[in-house]
Amino acid sequence: MPADGTVDVMDSTLTPDLPSPRDSSRSGTALASRPPAVRLEGLTKSFGDVHAVRGLDLTIEPGEIVAFLGPNGAGKTTTIDMVLGLSRPTSGSVEVQGLTPHEAVARGHLSAVMQTGGLLRDLTVGETLQLVGSMFVDTRPVDEVLHRAGIAEIADRRVGSCSGGQQQRLRFAMALLPDPDLLILDEPTTGMDVEGRREFWAAIRADASRGRTVLFATHYLDEADAYADRIVVVRRGRVVADGTSAQIKAMASGRSVRATWPGADLAQLRAVPGADTTEQRGDTVHIHTTDSDAVARYLLTSTDARDLEIMSRGLEDAFIVLTSDEHSDDVVERTAR
């Protein structure tokens, strides 16, 4: 990784040696001959004066697990609706497996787990799956998707009396019926408790190990970090960063230094080269810095500071840096190139 913090992130999407253990389950299909799972070119969507998506380019190769990460209002759901054919782009093009979204859906190549709704309360879990399964030409057996989604034991329960997490796993089971090449999840764990989220992701993960392409939108950083091979950060309808979790973290370069220092002299501390921001909470000082060595050396040799800790920034910090409005546009240019 370059030391200056700039990462030519787009390269990572084309690098064939990305860690992908799932390749083993693929039966030797020539990757080069297959169309990308998703190809978005110059995608825009405006609602009157509101420009929700403003020129988004994204290519997802078969087998990737991609997190679409961004704050609320970044254009994630609007983009996903266009990929699914639920809404039409104002300009630009969408291709799924080389087809239009409608064709991809009708032929069972593409399916999705939506955030809410989309279920009939007066059907049972099993009936819902029978119903949806009956519409496709090729489907997996209902029993199989029930097991894979981990809801076999509630097959006879009315949808209306299922918990939010169970309903979400039912949506997942429905999405598995056509055995899609591409599965899209739009903030799938919104409103779930911790246990529900964990179980849901365990089911998704077990499934993804079979070689399916997965694109999920989320504003939970830990989900993107834990489950995606690749993170695409969107802000204001554009891709602002694209790379592995480690690469995204590295973009918000620098570390934070924390120390106990009663009577801290912040003015003096700010004079230390590389100390970007300083903050005092009680007897503790926090310094964000691009040169943690210099700050630590200064603190330990020239002051009474003790209990010193140096931490690298997490994905959360990277996310805030990349998506905050103060984030300067030249950085956007640099990372999105």
Place this chain on the structure above:
Amino acid sequence: MSTPIVTASRRAVPPLGGLTTTLLRLELRRLLRNRRTVIFTLIMPPVFFLVFGTKTAYRSQSVGHGNVTAYVAVSMAVYGAMLACTAAGAVVSVERAQGWSRQLRLTPLRPVAYVVGKALVALVTGLASVVVVFVVAAFSHADMPAHVWVECGLLAWLGSLVFAAFGLFMGYLLPAENVMQILGPVLAVLAFAGGLFVPLDDGTLFATLAKLTPLYGLATLSRLPLTSDGNGWTALLNILVWGGLFTAGAAWRFRRDTARV
């Protein structure tokens, strides 16, 4: 557990736009599971028949080729079939409210196949409603020739499809989750105006206006094989005009709905 995912070949699009017998069976099951629908379409019409049509005097009073009991039976069959068809169409409001319509856009089911499915379900429940009333009537001294039973039943049944279009129109138009609660009273008023509960007194202003309401045509035409009087052409015109309006309304809202998302 390692079923290979089909990627190389293009998969097929289902025939009939995704409409299957499984879909129809489960749709019917859902309707039967709705207690309100069952009460309104399968229980109330025969009960109304027993209340209004089984006075002893009615057995001997004749109307056309049968007795008054048979006349009331046909009226109640129309009432039941009309309610059943409206309910089958209006269910789209619930499905829209629950996001099911949107979910269906992520399946191969074509919007037209969806509407055809609703119409087929309306036909099945409408027939059930007619049969229930007629069976009860047959055991309650309703009397008319066999071919009149069949003709009245067929007219009541198939004519009620006009109200499936009405139900669809209202289901797409009204945002409420239970449109039938709104439509119930409206349909009751229309049933009075159509002369389903009490015969219209000819010559009154009410009767004249009533002839323009949508149930009048269906009721009059369905009773025609029994009564052999009245103007069948007026009734048919009434049905065609209202049927045309309801279908156009349903098609208009349907197009807006499928274009919107």
